[in-house]
Amino acid sequence: MPRFAANLSMMYTEHDFLDRFAAAAADGFRAVEYLFPYEHPAAELRARLDANGLVQALFNAPPGDWAAGERGIAALPGREAEFRAAFGRALEYAGVIGNDRIHVMAGLIPADADRARCRATYLENLSHAAGAATAQGITVLVEPINTRDMPGYFLNRQDEGQAICKEVGAANLKVQFDCYHCQIVEGDVSKKLQRDFAGIGHIQIAGVPERHEPDLGELNYPYLFDVIDNLGYQGWIGCEYRPRAGTSDGLGWIKPYLKR
Known part of the structure; x- marks a missing residue:
C-alpha cells in the first residue's frame, strides 16, 4: 500500500508554513516533505512534527542563492567549499528533525560550460556528501x-x-524518482521504475x-x-504538486488509499 507525504512547499499554501503541518495531519497525512527548512529553527x-504525529520524509540541502535563481551548487566548479558547508548545515537540521533523506540539487549549467568538469565536480561533491551522511544513517538523493x-x-x-x-x-547515494519529471523528459514511467528500482x-x-x-x-x-507496490517499495511517496484550488478540496484522489 502506498504511503504518501504531503509536500508543504506546494500544498497547503493557503496556510502559513508552520500551520501546514497541522493541516496535512488533519487530512490524514502521516508524513511531510518540503524544499527547505532553513528559515525556521x-x-x-521538530515540535510541529511531533505535535501532529508526522514523520519528516525529506528536505533539500541549501541550493545556493535561491532568490537569485540558483538551483543547487553541487555541479558548479569552484564552489566546493560552499557545498560542503551547506551540506553540513543540512545534516545538522536532519539530526534534529529526524529525516533520513536529503536531496542535493545539481545546479544550472551555462550552455558553454565544460560539462566534463561539471560532472567531475558533481561526483566529488556527492562522494563527500554520501560519506558525511553515513554516520547519521542518511541517504543522499539526486533528482533528474x-x-x-x-x-x-x-x-x-x-x-x-x-x-x-x-x-x-x-x-547511501540514490536517485529521487519524480514521475512528473520522468514523464516530461522520457515517458515510459512504469518501465523506468522497474528497470531502476534498486537505485x-x-x-x-x-x-x-x-x-x-x-x-x-x-x-x-x-x-x-x-507497479510501485509490486516492486516492494517501502518508502514515502511525496505529493509534490500544486493544487488546482484548495488543497483539502483536491484530495479526493487519495482518500481510497488513506482508508486502506
Whole structure:
C-alpha cells in the first residue's frame, strides 16, 4: 500500500508554513516533505512534527542563492567549499528533525560550460556528501529534473542519475524518482521504475502536464501505484504538486488509499 507525504512547499499554501503541518495531519497525512527548512529553527520544525504525529520524509540541502535563481551548487566548479558547508548545515537540521533523506540539487549549467568538469565536480561533491551522511544513517538523493520547468539543469534523465550514483559507488547515494519529471523528459514511467528500482531512494508524483493533482492529466497513477507496490517499495511517496484550488478540496484522489 502506498504511503504518501504531503509536500508543504506546494500544498497547503493557503496556510502559513508552520500551520501546514497541522493541516496535512488533519487530512490524514502521516508524513511531510518540503524544499527547505532553513528559515525556521530545527527544533520548531521538530515540535510541529511531533505535535501532529508526522514523520519528516525529506528536505533539500541549501541550493545556493535561491532568490537569485540558483538551483543547487553541487555541479558548479569552484564552489566546493560552499557545498560542503551547506551540506553540513543540512545534516545538522536532519539530526534534529529526524529525516533520513536529503536531496542535493545539481545546479544550472551555462550552455558553454565544460560539462566534463561539471560532472567531475558533481561526483566529488556527492562522494563527500554520501560519506558525511553515513554516520547519521542518511541517504543522499539526486533528482533528474525536466528541461521545461528548469532549463539548464545539469541532470535530466533517469539513466544519467543512475550512472552518477553507480560511479560514485556509495550505498547511501540514490536517485529521487519524480514521475512528473520522468514523464516530461522520457515517458515510459512504469518501465523506468522497474528497470531502476534498486537505485531509487524516494518517489514523487504530480499530474502531467500542469503539475496539479495526480488524478489530472496523462499519467495513470492508480496503475503506477500498483507497479510501485509490486516492486516492494517501502518508502514515502511525496505529493509534490500544486493544487488546482484548495488543497483539502483536491484530495479526493487519495482518500481510497488513506482508508486502506
